[in-house]
Amino acid sequence: MTQTLDGTVLVTGGAGYIGSHTVRALRAAGRDVVVYDSLELGRREAVVDAPIVVGDIRDNDLVTATCNEHGVTQLVHFAAYKAVGESMETPSKYWRNNVAGSVELIEACLASGVNHVVFSSSCSVNGTPEVVPVTETAPIRPESVYAESKAMVERILHWYGQTSDLRSVSLRYFNAAGASFDGRIGEDWTHSQNLVPLAMKALLLRDRRLKVFGTDYDTPDGTCIRDYIHVADLADAHVKALEYLGTGGDTVAVNVGTGVGSSVLDVLDETARAAGEQVPYDIAPRRAGDPVSTYADPAFAEKTLGWKAQHDLAAIVDSAYAWHKSQLNDDR
Template structure:
C-alpha cells in the first residue's frame, strides 16, 4: 500500500496553519487525525476531524494513535514559536521543539510511518546577506526559536541517513490571512504577527499598533517581508506529502511569494479593506529585525509544482473578514442591533 492511501497525522492541527492544512487535506480526499495538546490550539478549528489530545513527547500515545488510525504520513506543526519568549525561557523550546520532535519521530518510526513534512521557518537564515533568499543561504539563527527549527532540520537530515524516514522541511516566510469563508483564521490572543496585531488595533483600538522604525533603506522607510496566504501554505503541505508518497527524497524548500511588502503597505491594504486607518505609532527600530527578506521559491515550484496563488490584497481581505466576524460574535446582541 502506498503511504498516500493511509491517514495523515497532523500534530498541532488545532493551531493556525495546522487547521488550514487539515482542511486542505480533507478537501483533497485524505483521511486525517489531529494530535494537539490544545495548550494554544482551538478545538473548534479542527471542525469535524478526529482529535487526539496529547503531547508529542508521549511516545506511547503517538504510536497508539498511528496504529489505531492507520497513519502512514506525518505533518508536524506542534511547536512553541514566540521569539521573545524563546530568549527568556530557552529550555522550554529545547524540550518541546527539539526533544519533543525526536520523541515524535521515534514513535512514528515505531509505527511504520516514514514520510514527514516539517513546519520550519525562514528565521533559520537570520538576517539574510542577499535577497531573494534561497535554500542554500547560510544558516544563521538569531533566536532560540530559530535555532530550534534549524536543529530539527538537521535531525531530519540525519534521520534520512540512518533510518527509513524521509522528510520535507518547509521554510515558511510570513504566514497571514484566513480561510476565504471566514470559518478559520489566526487567533490574535497570543500572536505577535503584524497582520493580526494591525487588525486588533483597527477593530478594538487598543492597543495601538507599534511600527518599529521608519528610517530603513527601503522605499517608505519600513521593513519589508514576504507575506504568504495561509491557504497557499496549506497547499504546499498537501503537495509535499504527495511528493514523499511518490518516492521523493529528503529536501528543504522555501515557501513564500517572492514578493516583499513593507509594514506601511500592509497598513495601507488594511485601511483599504476596512475603510479606515489602522491606529499606529512609529517607534525606534527593534534590535534584530532584518530590513528586507523575501523568498526565492523556485525550488518549491520545481519540486512540488507549487507556487503562491494569492497576494497581499487577498491576505488582508480574508484576515479582515475573519477578525471582523470574531468581534461581531463577541458583542452583546444589543450592541449588534444598535
C-alpha cells in the same frame, strides 16, 4: 496513487492556525487525517472535520497508539512553541518541546512504520539574509533560540534520513497571514505577535495603537520588508509536500513564500483599503534583530513540489479583515 497516500496523515499541532488550515486542505484533497494537539494554544473548534487526539508529542505510548489505531502513514509536524522573545527568556521550554519533543515524536512514528515527515520550519533559520530573494542555499544562521530549534530539527531529520528509511520535507515558511476564504477559521489574535492580526486588533478594537518599529530603514518607505503568504497557499504546500514524499521524493528543505516583498506600511495601506479607515499607529524605535528585508525565491518550490502561491497581499488582508470582524461578537 501509492499505498502511502492512501493512508492517514497525522497532523501534530493541527488545532493551531496553520495546522487547522492544512487539515482542511488535506480533507479537501481526499486525505484521511487525525489531529494530535495538546490544546495549550490550539483551539478544538478550529478542527472542523477530523478526529482529534489530545496529548503531548513526547507521549510515546499515545503517539504510537494513535498511529496504529488510525492507520497513519505520513506525518505533518507543526507542534512547537514559536515566540522568538519568549525563546530567549525561557530557552529550556523550546529545547524540550521543539527539539527533544520532535525526537520522541519521530521515534514513535518510525516504530509505527511512518517514515514520511513534513516539518513546519521557518525562514528564520537563515537569520538576517545577506542576499534577497532568499534561496535554499543561503547560510543557516539562526539568531534566536526559536530559530535554532527549527534548524536543529532540520538537521535531526537529515540524519534520520541517513540512518533509517525516513524521508522528509522541511518547509521554511515566510510570513503566514490571512484566513480561510469561507470565513470559517483564521488567526486568533490573543497570543499572536504577527503584523496582520495586530493591525486588525488596533483597527477593530479601537482601544490601542499599533507600533511600527522603525521608519528609517533603507527601503522605499523606510519600513521593514517581508514576504506575506496566504495561509491557504501555505496549507496547499503541505499537501504538495506529502504527495512529493508519497511518490518517492528525497529529503529536502524548501522555501515557501511568494517572492514578493511588502513593507509594514504596504500592509497598513492594504488594511486601510479593506476597512475603509486607517489603522491607528505610532512610530517606535527599531527592534534589535529585525532584518531590513527578507523575501523568498520561490523557484525551487515550484520545481520540486509543483507549488506556487496563488494569492496576493490584497487577498490576505481582505480575508483576515473579514474573519477578525466576524469574531468581534465571539465570547472568546
